[in-house]
Amino acid sequence: MATSVFALEPLWLALLLQALAALLLFLIGAVVVGYLEHKVLAHMQDRLGPMEAIWHGIGQLPADGLKFLQKEDIIPTAADRWVFALAPAVAVVPGVVVIAVLPFGPGLWLTDLDAGIFFALAASGVTVLGTLMAGWSSANKFSLMGGLRGAAQLISYELPLVLAAAAIVIQAGTLSLPGIVEAQHGFTLFGVPMIYGIPHIIGLGLFFVAALAELSRPPFDMPIADSELIAGHMTEYTGMRYAFFMLSEYAGMVILSALATVLFLGGWYPWPGVGLPEGAAGMVLGFVITFAKILVLSAIMVWLRATFPRMREDQLQRLSWSVLIPLGLLNIVLVATAKVWF
Amino acid sequence: MSETLPHEGGVILPGGPGEAMSVEIRDGGLVTQEMNLNIGPQHPATHGVLRVVIDLDGEVIVRARPVIGYMHRGFEKLAEARDYRQIIALVNRHDWLSAFCNELGVALAVERLMELEVPERAQWIRVLMSEWNRILNHLMFIGSFGLELGAITPVFFSFREREDIQSFLESATGGRLHFTYTRVGGLKEDLPAGFLDASRQMAATMRSRNDEYRQLLLGNEIFQARTKGVGALAPDVAVDYGVTGPTLHATGVAEDVRLSEPYCVYDELDVKVPVRTNGDSYDRFVVLLDRIDASLDLIEQVHEGLPAGPVNRKMPKTVKAPEGATYVRTENPLGQGGYYLVSDGGKTPWRMRMRTPSFSNIQMVPELLEGSLLSDMIAILGSVYFVVGDVDR
Amino acid sequence: MAAPSLPGSGLLKGLGLTFKTMLSPATTAQYPHVKPELPPRTRGVIALMEENCTVCMLCAKECPDWCIYIDSSKETVPVEGGRTRTRNVLDRFAIDFALCMYCGICVEVCPFDALFWSPEFEYAEYDIRELTHEKERLREWMDTVPPPPPLEEGAVPPAEIEAGIAAARKEAEEAVAKAKAAAEGGGEPEAEGPQIDEELFARLVAEGTPERAARAKAKAAFVKAQKRREREQGGDQ
Ligand code: SF4
Ligand code: SF4
Numbered sequence: 001m002a003t004s005v006f007a008l009e010p011l012w013l014a015l016l017l018q019a020l021a022a023l024l025l026f027l028i029g030a031v032v033v034g035y036l037e038h039k040v041l042a043h044m045q046d047r048l049g050p051m052e053a054i055w056h057g058i059g060q061l062p063a064d065g066l067k068f069l070q071k072e073d074i075i076p077t078a079a080d081r082w083v084f085a086l087a088p089a090v091a092v093v094p095g096v097v098v099i100a101v102l103p104f105g106p107g108l109w110l111t112d113l114d115a116g117i118f119f120a121l122a123a124s125g126v127t128v129l130g131t132l133m134a135g136w137s138s139a140n141k142f143s144l145m146g147g148l149r150g151a152a153q154l155i156s157y158e159l160p161l162v163l164a165a166a167a168i169v170i171q172a173g174t175l176s177l178p179g180i181v182e183a184q185h186g187f188t189l190f191g192v193p194m195i196y197g198i199p200h201i202i203g204l205g206l207f208f209v210a211a212l213a214e215l216s217r218p219p220f221d222m223p224i225a226d227s228e229l230i231a232g233h234m235t236e237y238t239g240m241r242y243a244f245f246m247l248s249e250y251a252g253m254v255i256l257s258a259l260a261t262v263l264f265l266g267g268w269y270p271w272p273g274v275g276l277p278e279g280a281a282g283m284v285l286g287f288v289i290t291f292a293k294i295l296v297l298s299a300i301m302v303w304l305r306a307t308f309p310r311m312r313e314d315q316l317q318r319l320s321w322s323v324l325i326p327l328g329l330l331n332i333v334l335v336a337t338a339k340v341w342f
Numbered sequence: 343m344s345e346t347l348p349h350e351g352g353v354i355l356p357g358g359p360g361e362a363m364s365v366e367i368r369d370g371g372l373v374t375q376e377m378n379l380n381i382g383p384q385h386p387a388t389h390g391v392l393r394v395v396i397d398l399d400g401e402v403i404v405r406a407r408p409v410i411g412y413m414h415r416g417f418e419k420l421a422e423a424r425d426y427r428q429i430i431a432l433v434n435r436h437d438w439l440s441a442f443c444n445e446l447g448v449a450l451a452v453e454r455l456m457e458l459e460v461p462e463r464a465q466w467i468r469v470l471m472s473e474w475n476r477i478l479n480h481l482m483f484i485g486s487f488g489l490e491l492g493a494i495t496p497v498f499f500s501f502r503e504r505e506d507i508q509s510f511l512e513s514a515t516g517g518r519l520h521f522t523y524t525r526v527g528g529l530k531e532d533l534p535a536g537f538l539d540a541s542r543q544m545a546a547t548m549r550s551r552n553d554e555y556r557q558l559l560l561g562n563e564i565f566q567a568r569t570k571g572v573g574a575l576a577p578d579v580a581v582d583y584g585v586t587g588p589t590l591h592a593t594g595v596a597e598d599v600r601l602s603e604p605y606c607v608y609d610e611l612d613v614k615v616p617v618r619t620n621g622d623s624y625d626r627f628v629v630l631l632d633r634i635d636a637s638l639d640l641i642e643q644v645h646e647g648l649p650a651g652p653v654n655r656k657m658p659k660t661v662k663a664p665e666g667a668t669y670v671r672t673e674n675p676l677g678q679g680g681y682y683l684v685s686d687g688g689k690t691p692w693r694m695r696m697r698t699p700s701f702s703n704i705q706m707v708p709e710l711l712e713g714s715l716l717s718d719m720i721a722i723l724g725s726v727y728f729v730v731g732d733v734d735r
Numbered sequence: 736m737a738a739p740s741l742p743g744s745g746l747l748k749g750l751g752l753t754f755k756t757m758l759s760p761a762t763t764a765q766y767p768h769v770k771p772e773l774p775p776r777t778r779g780v781i782a783l784m785e786e787n788c789t790v791c792m793l794c795a796k797e798c799p800d801w802c803i804y805i806d807s808s809k810e811t812v813p814v815e816g817g818r819t820r821t822r823n824v825l826d827r828f829a830i831d832f833a834l835c836m837y838c839g840i841c842v843e844v845c846p847f848d849a850l851f852w853s854p855e856f857e858y859a860e861y862d863i864r865e866l867t868h869e870k871e872r873l874r875e876w877m878d879t880v881p882p883p884p885p886l887e888e889g890a891v892p893p894a895e896i897e898a899g900i901a902a903a904r905k906e907a908e909e910a911v912a913k914a915k916a917a918a919e920g921g922g923e924p925e926a927e928g929p930q931i932d933e934e935l936f937a938r939l940v941a942e943g944t945p946e947r948a949a950r951a952k953a954k955a956a957f958v959k960a961q962k963r964r965e966r967e968q969g970g971d972q
Contacts, residue, residue: 044753045498047763141379145401145716218492219564228490228720230386307558307749309565310492312717313401428799431838463890495753502762513774513884516852522838530843532890534776558749652891 018110022099029099029254030247031061033298037250040299044306064243071239078139079236087137088237088244091130094123095251102258103178105268105286106276116177117165117263121158124214124255127248128154131216131223134245135233146232149313150216150223156320157213157220163328164207167335168196168263177259181267193272197264199338202331204264206324208297211256213316215249217301219308220316257297258290265293376404381719383412389486390730392704396711396719403719406711408704413734421694426452426526426661429694434520437698437732439482441517442475443674445524448694450605451670451683452526455663464528464653465606470541470644471511471523472606472672473637477548478507479675480588480630480637483727484555487627490724491568496558503551510540526661528654542645545638552634560628569624573710573722576621583706586699587677588629589726593621599673611643623725630727662689676700676727696735700728775881777854778837781830782876786959787849790823794841794850802834803841804867828870833863853879907936 038060042049050057075084101116103109113119128150135147169175172183184196197204213220216232224232234245266272268286276282311319382393391412397405417436421429426448433448434441446468453460481500488496508518514533515523523530559565575585577593590597598615600608616632618625663685670681677699684693703726710722764771773779790807806827812820830841842850853876860866936953 040757041494043757043761045495046502046756046759046761047498048761048765051765141377218494221492222717228386228717303750303753306495307753308493308562308746309488309559309568311564312568312715314715315567424799425797427840427843428797428838431799431836431840434838435836495756499756509774512777514776516774516776516778516839517837520837530839531886533887534774534884535887537887554752557752561744562749563746650888650891 018100022096022110025099025104026096026251026254027247029294030095030250032295033253033257034061034246034250036295036298037302037305040302041306044303068240068243073241074236074238076139076236080137080139083133083137084236085241087130087134087233088241088248089130090133091127091248092244092251094126095248095255098123098255099251101177102255103181103262103267104258104290105283108268108283108287109178112176112178115175117169117175117180117259118162120177120255120259121162121165124252125154125158127252128214130245130248131233134237138233138236140236142229143233143235146223146229146235149229150233152313153213153216153220153223153316156317157210157324159210160206160320160324160328161210161214163325163332164203164210165259165263167200167203167328167332170332170335170339171196171200177262178267181262181269184266185269185272187272193274195264195266195272197266200264200331200335202327203335204260206328206331207260207263208300210320210324211260212301212304213320215252215256215301217249217253218305219310221310222313222316253298253301254294257294257301260297261290261293265297383409386490392728392730392733394707394711394719394723396716398716401716403711403714403716406708406719408707410701410704410730410733413730415731415735417735418694418696421691423690425689426663426691429691430524430526431520431522433696434517434522435731436696436735437674437676437700437729438519439479439729440475440674440676440679440732441519442471442521442523443672444679445522446472446606447670447672447674447679447681448683449524449526450672451668451681452661452663454668454670455666455683455685456526456661458527458655460528461652461655462607462649463532463651466644466648467529467533467653468524468606469608469611470641470648471515471521473640473644474507474511474541475521476637476675477634478504478511480634481507483724484627484630487724488559490720491565493559493562493565496555499551499554499558503548506547507544510537510544513537513540525654525657527657528652532653538645538648541641545641545645548634549638552631552638555631560631566624568717569627569721569725570622571620572623572718573714573725574620574622575706575710579709580621580706583709584702585677585706586702587673587675587727588633589626589677589703591615591633592618592625592629594619599671599678603671605670605672610647611640614639623721626725626727660689662687663691674699676729676732677703698732698735700730700732701735703728704733773854773856775854775884776852777856778839778852779854779856780832780852780858780876781835781842781873782851782853782880783828783870783873784849784851784877784955785825785828785870785874786955787847788825788828788845789847789849790825791846793844793846797840797844798835799838799840800834800836802831804829804831825870828873829867830873831867832858833866851877851880853877854881855879903936 035058038049038057050060053059053063075081098120100110101113101120103112131150131154132147135143135145135150138144168180171187172180174180174183187194187196189199212218216223223229224234229235234242237245261267268290269276270289276286377398379396379398380393381396383391393409393412395407395409396403415436417432421432424432429448430445433444437444452458481504485497485500488494511521512518514537515521515530517523575589575593577590577595580590580593581595586597594617596615596617598613599605600613601615604613614636616629616636618629663683665685665687667682667684670683672679672681678697679699680695680697682693682695682697683691684695686692707723707726710726711719714722790805792805795801795803795805804827805825807823807825809821810824812822814820839852842852855876858866858868935956939953
């Protein structure tokens, strides 16, 4: 198995490069997915979206970023200053951390943890702490309700997410993300090389739905519900702090899409059994393939957003506890049985 | 609630600053406290400056009280100091989504006082315009209702249609929102050439587009889950509060002025009033969609039957309504509009009282809100169709 | 609606529609790059035909929010032959478009066809005070006033316009007859001629301009010419 390209000497150089790469991937991923959302959403709504910034609006998000920078940073008088100021950071940091374990191509990961998948899921779950902190500290009832809804939602949906991932872990026999990709590479279904997503269609569905809910993406955007809670926990935020929340949302899309890619769609291989060339060419190709898969998944998230109204809080809780979680458990049983059988 | 609201640590807690929050258990359950929440006057769900004060128990609304008047512009008083031509321009504006229907109501009232016979062609065109205005209005609410439930696409679709309709209405009236097309005794001027063709074409397009809305929202399971059984309004409650229009029709009462007290040439047309029976948000929405189809039917009938002739009659330079009083009812897009005109024979009315459908609709809202979830409030407010300007006037 | 079928089919239908929309071209207009085509009746901005205005103040009086500002003064015009005439001179004519509600009453009441609607709309300002436009600017907008559109089938043009056109025709014929007579007699045509520029009127009508518009333009041209004449005469003395 390949080792990370960042396994360099001396250590400080490796660490520096890793930190830089994680930040860069985080930003680029968020911006690209953000642009994708702008454009796909616009076209689905019979309009063009941003068109002015550079060419077809590709400069829109960087321009927005600059605009956010210039905005006044307002902290409400009644707010809990420290918690309020920290919340956006708490929302962003897990995203950067999770990037560290995600494989974007052969050897293109910052570090390969033995329990990579659980590290990723656990760390991405921290994001909601930011939501909760923001909701609590804003001294705004709408924010508070948004924060609480967000927390409740996370608790219910973390479970199906983990259950869906657990089935894959059983299948692959490893918790390491690059390990899963390699295991998937050698996977065959009745002799035909196959991505996990096809036999594990239930798991894929579960994972995707739970990921949407984790991200508070429509149709699970009750915590933000702009028509009732204004912007949920982000109501009182302005300028860069607000931008951080937006960044963390888009980065969250990248991360969960990347996880789904690794778990269900064969990671950086175009198809299990189809290899990549050795060396740098393979790395670039692998990176492109991974990113393409991520974008497709993100586009589907946007597509859902363009089409569906949001579910009510009690409905989405019921969906999780009485449909998704039993389904997730059943899925594990099925996978385990099948694994022992074959 | 405690007398002073401590603002320490962000959120208002029971107990006050420094005191630990105590958890009390009574009757085997956690004792909770009601939270008072101001929805509006600036809030995305109220489309306008309406304020709803609600008391929440968790996510359940215990009490709701709409507070109106943030948009009061004294239309009725202003009308006493304006002549009839100016009033027509004014009533365009309080309910900006039913501009034509409102100016028509005023013109009808003055005409009735003056005992004027309006030329046939003008009456047909008035029907045509009213129905297009009705569609414009309903499109707005179809879009915004979707938006309130979190579906962001319908509003773009419905505004696409609104744009198209407004464009050809503009070619006749010169305005996109405030048409100011009616005059006492007829219309400002006749339709420009090509208007009827555009209207025919748009009617056909609109029919297919209306099906798109059904496809996008009605069948959607999430949409159904959000709206079915939510904010169900009983017919007798609706009648008691004077609720009219689509909100009333959704409860199964088919009262429609176009049928019960036809004005213009509605008695010569085949007016269909779509009715549903459940009275919930879903039915109110379906009624809206069906009403668009019904209006398109009427528009097509007008295309067929539009007679030739003048659209105006010779009027004196200053219109003066003779002494007396009259009350005219019209079926506005949101419900029944009433125009009570008292004249002392001068060129301005002595009193001009308007009954607006939105006012009655909003009055009824607490009935629906109390006991529902906060999220359902959005579905209810979005489907009890009202325009804040029309409420406050 | 059809009976409910498979659960989730409603969701898929919606997804299908948004996908279809994505593949079809967008309908939005790229505004600053593509200008909208507005119909001639659009109430965009009010243009003033200064030459026609007799300072009768009707528009300012009838405006529901009194946003038309008119100043005028009396001017004595010496006329050859010793008698003097006074006439109103328009010193200021301004419309505050920040107040105007675009109701069109001023245009409608003006008895001398001095106000017109133009579909021009790009006159936004950063300062609300700059929205009060003076007569020079209002005059410039006159160039953007389109002719009124022809009417839909079955329409009867209003009687007064019909009558006006008939009268104009009659006047024109008389004038032509008179001119002919004068030419034959070798004398000068009489001073009080028809109040429109016949030549221009005939030409415009021949070009297909609706008569009302043609008449207005011809009238404007005539008044302009007359004013010029008056001024020249005034300068001579
Ligand atoms: S359009 Fe109406 S408001 Fe505007 S200047 Fe004319 S009369 Fe006044
Ligand atoms: S009504 Fe016409 S003629 Fe009279 S002042 Fe106004 S613009 Fe001039």
